[in-house]
Amino acid sequence: MKLEEELKQTRFKDEYQKAMLNIIFTGNWLEVWTSQILKQYDLSSQQFNVLRILRGSSPSPLNLLDIQERMMDRMSNATRLVEKLRQKGLLTRKQCDSNRRKVEIEITEKGQALLKELDPVMEKSHLELTQKLTVAEVNTINKLLDKLRD
Amino acid sequence: MKLEEELKQTRFKDEYQKAMLNIIFTGNWLEVWTSQILKQYDLSSQQFNVLRILRGSSPSPLNLLDIQERMMDRMSNATRLVEKLRQKGLLTRKQCDSNRRKVEIEITEKGQALLKELDPVMEKSHLELTQKLTVAEVNTINKLLDKLRD
């Protein structure tokens, strides 16, 4: 749907302003959508994100800063986020031997299993996206957004 | 910067997954950026958004649902958001005569003045965007994002 209809607005100042709002709005929209799916698995999208990051580096552990650098949302709640996931048994954390300031965080079997369960679910919602845009089009989006953040 | 570098990640599953993350990440990035600017004016980006919505409809007032419909973020905190702005004297609210369930919310002179002060500031940060992408390119982004949300 056009952003104008989405926000019940008749006009924007220029295409730049519209793009700005459009990206923020669409990002939000996608986030809400995935959060909705993840809720059934009792995961927030941030938590899911952290788990995927850990799977990505597995079997090597990561420390908090590593995770923070890779997160979509760079706030300083990484400690508490990781703690939540630890309580659910989805990851482990132990003090690093060589540098005791650091912690080594690793995804558990249970975490891996949960992600494995989620993969096809996420894949399925990806499919809807596939039907709306061609590969060439998403490619264009990726190129332009990367350029925008330069 | 490429999303891969931004998130220190080597690869994504496919262009669709990358686009998904790219849009969310870039939206976030833009939000953080504008929030930073607005902080000097003691406004959150949501509050700013509400003010602009009210200016858009001025001199007609809006009720809470109208505002909610036009917001980027459709949560149910509209009551409290509006109350915050009222405390700052940036808007007024009064019970609607014809339908006393509704409230009529209107931007004040002070609110108008604040937005007027902010216009050039925001415009300036728009300019940075302008330097990164051509009009044709932002047009493409707008078209593709609208299509994505169809």
Add this chain to the structure above:
DNA sequence: CCCTAACACTTGTATATACAATAAAAGTAC
């Protein structure tokens, strides 16, 4: 060895947000 600075993480606190429950007014049916 001591002092200071930098680092990696944690915690406190104030604020924001999501979601559900509630309240009050209006509309509808009888």
Add this chain to the structure above:
DNA sequence: GTACTTTTATTGTATATACAAGTGTTAGGG
């Protein structure tokens, strides 16, 4: 008018988040 439903907004509560201050660890200089 009374009972029911719907609309519109508010409040309560639990959780999340941002930012600053604090803790413990390591590193470097003298």
